[in-house]
Amino acid sequence: MTIGIIGGGLGGLASACTLAARGHKVILFEKNDWLGGKAAVLEEEGFRFDMGPTILTMPRVLERIFGEAGRDLHQELDLRRLDPQWRCFYDDGSVLDLRDDPRKAAEEIGRLSPADRAGFERFMEVASRLSDVSDRFFFWKSVEDLRDTMDLKGSMNLSTLSDVMALRMHRTVAGQIKRDVKDHRVAQMLEHFIQYVGSSPLASPAVLCGIAQMQQGEGVWYPMGGTRAVPKALAQLAESLGVEVRTGTGVSKIEVDKGRARAIVTDTGERVACERIVSNMDSVRTYDELVGGDEGRAFAKSRKREAACSGVVLYLGLDRAYEHLAHHNFVFSRDPEEEFAAIYDKGEPAPDPTAYVAAPARTEPGVAPEGGEALYVLVHTPYLRPHHDWKTMLPGYRDVIMEKLKRTAGMEDIEERIVVERSLTPQDIHERYRVLNGAIYGLASHGKVMGAFKPGNRSRQVEGLYLAGGSAHPGPGMPMALMSGWIAADTLDQDAGGAAHGRADVAAE
Ligand SMILES: Cc1cc2nc3c(=O)[nH]c(=O)nc-3n(C[C@H](O)[C@H](O)[C@H](O)COP(=O)(O)OP(=O)(O)OC[C@H]3O[C@@H](n4cnc5c(N)ncnc54)[C@H](O)[C@@H]3O)c2cc1C
Numbered sequence: 338m339t340i341g342i343i344g345g346g347l348g349g350l351a352s353a354c355t356l357a358a359r360g361h362k363v364i365l366f367e368k369n370d371w372l373g374g375k376a377a378v379l380e381e382e383g384f385r386f387d388m389g390p391t392i393l394t395m396p397r398v399l400e401r402i403f404g405e406a407g408r409d410l411h412q413e414l415d416l417r418r419l420d421p422q423w424r425c426f427y428d429d430g431s432v433l434d435l436r437d438d439p440r441k442a443a444e445e446i447g448r449l450s451p452a453d454r455a456g457f458e459r460f461m462e463v464a465s466r467l468s469d470v471s472d473r474f475f476f477w478k479s480v481e482d483l484r485d486t487m488d489l490k491g492s493m494n495l496s497t498l499s500d501v502m503a504l505r506m507h508r509t510v511a512g513q514i515k516r517d518v519k520d521h522r523v524a525q526m527l528e529h530f531i532q533y534v535g536s537s538p539l540a541s542p543a544v545l546c547g548i549a550q551m552q553q554g555e556g557v558w559y560p561m562g563g564t565r566a567v568p569k570a571l572a573q574l575a576e577s578l579g580v581e582v583r584t585g586t587g588v589s590k591i592e593v594d595k596g597r598a599r600a601i602v603t604d605t606g607e608r609v610a611c612e613r614i615v616s617n618m619d620s621v622r623t624y625d626e627l628v629g630g631d632e633g634r635a636f637a638k639s640r641k642r643e644a645a646c647s648g649v650v651l652y653l654g655l656d657r658a659y660e661h662l663a664h665h666n667f668v669f670s671r672d673p674e675e676e677f678a679a680i681y682d683k684g685e686p687a688p689d690p691t692a693y694v695a696a697p698a699r700t701e702p703g704v705a706p707e708g709g710e711a712l713y714v715l716v717h718t719p720y721l722r723p724h725h726d727w728k729t730m731l732p733g734y735r736d737v738i739m740e741k742l743k744r745t746a747g748m749e750d751i752e753e754r755i756v757v758e759r760s761l762t763p764q765d766i767h768e769r770y771r772v773l774n775g776a777i778y779g780l781a782s783h784g785k786v787m788g789a790f791k792p793g794n795r796s797r798q799v800e801g802l803y804l805a806g807g808s809a810h811p812g813p814g815m816p817m818a819l820m821s822g823w824i825a826a827d828t829l830d831q832d833a834g835g836a837a838h839g840r841a842d843v844a845a846e
Contacts, residue, residue, distance in 0.1 A: 344617030346374025348806030351822025357578035368587035373568025395816035424663035450520035467547035481793030535645030535778030647763035654757030779808030
């Protein structure tokens, strides 16, 4: 039995490794000439930049994927736990470190706003409960809606009822934070956890506050060699497990016959028969462009789906370092409501944005020539609208970003320090990774009840088709896209009867 995988992003690679480790024959098709998708690298004049993801959380997901092949992640990757997790710069000149140790984090917050020390601890208790509920009902299995999370009729008892209540389905992320903390700066920091899924805290369900616990409880990690080291290690694992990798090969069609996926057709017209297919391409575009027909229309009708935010990234090679920066920094906007309204309601770049700044030389000096800095600056922007032309918008917005860094993060002389400058715009993201309207993080998580739900990993429209990646369950970001790949593979493997070498847990069922 041949399994075809469309796309070699983190989700596609995780699926390929899991399936191959379980004895399946896997062919992976990737349109670009590198593996890892958004987790790409840029090297210029002695500077090395991770181009996409820079913050790695929840390494246990990677541990599980490497564990499928009997490998120890920590033998494959040199992971360093970072403290502080983030350094926050505010418009009023104050600075707050989000420390790795939750007790120290509460102490720092108490120094900035004494009343919020207890409020932060209260918030983290809620986040911890929500993370636990997510772990038990939401993660590691294919989920598309509430029905899939728990058997509401069959097993409703007091404990599941209390879990359902814990989900706080009547509340948004911002609403939950407002109940617990009072200082606007602490609230702004906590609201930014939801930026990991490119959505507005004012419209996303409170259950996503669990993301804060996934970071505070499990740490922020840096793989030496950059986040690029993650797909590199996965690609090596896939190769060692016998996955056939075809880079530079786009897929233009999934052949469906009588409701079942039968084959992959490449951009050059080659037909490759596959018993089952995993698509790591954006889920909406998979149904629209590769599946089409009745099944494609049925998916489009099943629910209205909106892209998550996009972003502009500046890669700046500096001839001098900024020692006051931590590895990960947030340079916050003057007014989060103005910022979120621009990005998520008006669909326009924020006039005074939050800039995320990575300075990986703090942990790995070799990313820049001696004494220099390989600075990565990401500003979230709306997903692409028809009138957005980033070729003309970028120069002006670059200046807005530079002004922000000078004014709020003490980098007054940044322009004089630049020796290398490159950029990535929403249009570039759209074209490089074939995503939905330039989205960085797949689909938006908006809606108090359904916001957390993405298309399930086992297609409800096409038998034998599975979805993996940031626009499928459980959602975007490195750990979730990797978990998505694992779930797609595990679901496929179970549907196929527990794989060639018969997993013990499936055999026992
Ligand atoms: C600028 C930026 C910053 C980010 N920062 C972070 C961060 O700090 N932390 C974090 O956790 N996450 C971050 N993310 C999000 C994270 O990178 C993504 O959620 C994750 O990498 C998505 O993985 P994926 O599996 O969905 O695949 P993608 O990376 O989207 O890859 C999909 C692959 O499929 C290929 N493909 C698509 N269609 C076809 C086709 N028809 N035929 C063949 N190949 C095809 C594409 O070329 C691509 O290689 C960031 C993303 C960006 C862009």
